[in-house]
Amino acid sequence: MPNYNAVTPEIIAQLEKVAPGHVVVGADVNPDYSRDEMPIYGTRMPEVSIDVQSTEEVAGIMKICYENNIPVTTRGAGTGLAGGCTPICGGVVICTMRMNKILSYDLENFAVTVQPGVLLQQLADDALTHGCMYPPDPGEKMATLGGNVSTNAGGMRAVKYGCTRDYVRALTVVLPTGEITHFGSTVSKTSSGYSMTNLMVGSEGTLGVITEMTLKLIPAPKATISLMAPFEDLDACISTVPKVFMNHFKPQALEFFEKEILISSEEYLGKQVFPRQIEGTDVGAYLLMTFDGDSDDELDPIVERAAEMLLEEGALDVLVADTAPKLKDTWAARSSFLEGIEEQTKLLDECDVVVPVNKIADYVRFVNATGDQFDFTVKYFGHAGDGNLHIYTCSNDMAEDEFRKQVDAFMSAIYKKAVELGGQISGEHGIGMGKVKYLAEAVGPVNMQLMQGIKKVFDPKMILNPGKVCCTL
């Protein structure tokens, strides 16, 4: 571990000058700041936390910490799933939740400028009142946009609209030295040197602290229709996915899940939304897709053709959600899978691999067969449209040590398989500190050294979010 200094009363006094009234010390620090949603990767209380209010405040804090060699970890709502914002070396935690203003809309250029603590749901709702849509749609709507940008969050609509990266136009960043810099601009194309904006996106708070973001919007689609296709078994369900694209359908979202995970989500929400039986046949798995467009008249023929294809591929029926209440219920059930699992599980780990769309069925078969060799239960669901699977290992009765040991063996095996099939370690959750080892195995020493080199250029003293992404302690 690098040699960091402790936060002394003198340093606290300096921090107080920069962020008067917002510096919280020792036992008064909110215990939530010791972790994200995956405490299994480790937790640690920071010595100091500061709910920052401005770019200048962040710059002042970074300067003090840089001069005094104190580790700094930035966090938003703490909804991460890879231990990315866990202050594993202690030091100072900067929380951006109070920087929660939508600063301005540039409707001529379809852009919005926000502070990093604005919640995804907040921007999504607000953009709609301007007739615009912010397309990235991760399941966790209470995440901050700063966190979304830092992990290149994906979500349900990525299959048509891409991930957060595709919507980041410009960033204001405080570097570890305390310097303030700006990357990118509202223009829609650029060939002007290395893309620092893209380097920041997905860097998980290891290169700088994002304090302002200009994000791209699109005109909000006027009509949305979801189709729900129950299948008797998972295999038939997943095998249908490539056919959707081969038939030139462009769904906004395309998700698959098994009945068990749906039931736990519905129990969590206290509401049964999806049918579990179709004309006497038990449903095994569901394919859920959404189409959007300018009018129902435009969508109706597309939806009819898609439904026809689904029935040909073995769907037991095709159900339609085209009213606001039905769409809300449908996607609320889908968005609560993780909460449903968390509520029923004491020990939980997860993986977020992404594989080519035509390999999903093979991969899921492998995961099932591998999972059978261990004592925990494997649950999964996925963004079928982009091959991104969320696989959970769940146990309520294993000892934690044994759980960790078995999970490590399981994860190593399924990551290896994902890479073999041409996939990647994380589709949208990031590497954080939970997946560094697996990333190193997947990309190899050359790429890891390149990443570490980039990290050094930004952060020569390695004080910003240590032990994450490409660095171990």
Add this chain to the structure above:
Amino acid sequence: MNILVCIKQVPDTNEIKIDPETNTLIRDGVPSIINPFDGYALEAAARIKDKNPDTRIVVLSMGPQQAEAALREALAIAADKAYLVSDRAFGGSDTLATSYILSGAIAKVEELEGAKFDAIFCGKQAIDGDTAQVGPELAELLGYPQVTYGLEAEEVEGGLHILKEGEDGNYRIGVKCPCLITYTKPAFDPRFPTIKRKMAARKAQIDVLTTTELPGIDLTRAGLKGSPTRVRKTFVPPRKEAGVIIKEETGEESAAKLFTALTEAHVI
């Protein structure tokens, strides 16, 4: 069994906006939906049909031409046939005038269908007006027995068994047909339409009943002029916090829990 389900198209919001000048609903920009309670009534009918496929479900709505969209949605969910009562002369009807017009329309629909309805299902109230009067008034005008606050319905010989919501628990009530049931929110939502039903609903013929088809309706009892109700003022009532029900194994335990809760709230 022949079931008629009465539905109303309402704006999709619980906090509806009222034009302060005219005291009427502002409908612009607010998407329209089937009144949720009417959706539960439709689902109750669909569940009867699940058990007895010979059941015929007819939906009836009174409203402007746009209400056709709500009827098509009902056709997609479960209905076999839809009728729309629509005429300028009926516009602005209060609950009394509405139930009067509907009672006349029902007679006409029965004539067109060639059969009487065994049961008429309504939502307990529409979420825009919240009066809960049309269903009971309609039952009176038809001279039918009525059960309000229905949750579930089961077909039995010559009648229905209705699970009815009560203040201190649910009741199971038997009612002879023909009857009228109003429905409140059960533990389930109306089913999703299937694509096949959706496609059929899009093309379905919806018969419109105007004053021409309903010559028997006394127009002095219809529309704004035929309505005795005068709206002086409308407002959105303040939201009430949900209450808490304490129900332990014994009365003593319940009392102890209540005591603790009141103490913690510094009420006693």
